[in-house]
Amino acid sequence: GENVEQHPSTLSVQEGDSAVIKCTYSDSASNYFPWYKQELGKRPQLIIDIRSNVGEKKDQRIAVTLNKTAKHFSLHITETQPEDSAVYFCAARGGSQGNLIFGKGTKLSVKP
């Protein structure tokens, strides 16, 4: 089945700097790669996603890139702000059941 590895597990940046979180997946049939943000005490919410037929997608300060050959995808946050502080989860959908398989999460701290 699918396996998703996520790095780093914790990331601390200064406000205004960029943050990059990387994930690798194992199932070459996976076709959908979302990123979820979970603020402290809140539910996970989708912030951006990418399909396997697209190499890059942007939405204001966040972007996701996908390299199907290497089976890895990354989240890029530019001009970070304190409200970006949260746990970020990458995921991949594949397999016969089509369930999302999540990475273990990255705790991002943005220091003012």
Add this chain to the structure above:
Amino acid sequence: EADIYQTPRYLVIGTGKKITLECSQTMGHDKMYWYQQDPGMELHLIHYSYGVNSTEKGDLSSESTVSRIRTEHFPLTLESARPSHTSQYLCASSEYFPGLAGNTGELFFGEGSRLTVL
């Protein structure tokens, strides 16, 4: 407003008690899920359902059981709670056939039920 509702939000209970965590959604989704998560930690899929009368076990073995008698309702039951069951339980739903008509199969989560077993 379309959403996923979980009750109770917080539950403290003694060992050996039977508990049911309720989950209802007004999203109109067929597929529903239960995830177990320690605060800020990894999301573990414990159960999912494709629709009425469908229940499947997830990737993480769990002593809990689920049922799906109505499309919008997906309760989780622990027959005899133990301290090892202390965790947060997140219910979620999605479209069943992602990719059709532009649907991605985005997962929508409820606010969670935080269970503490003493």
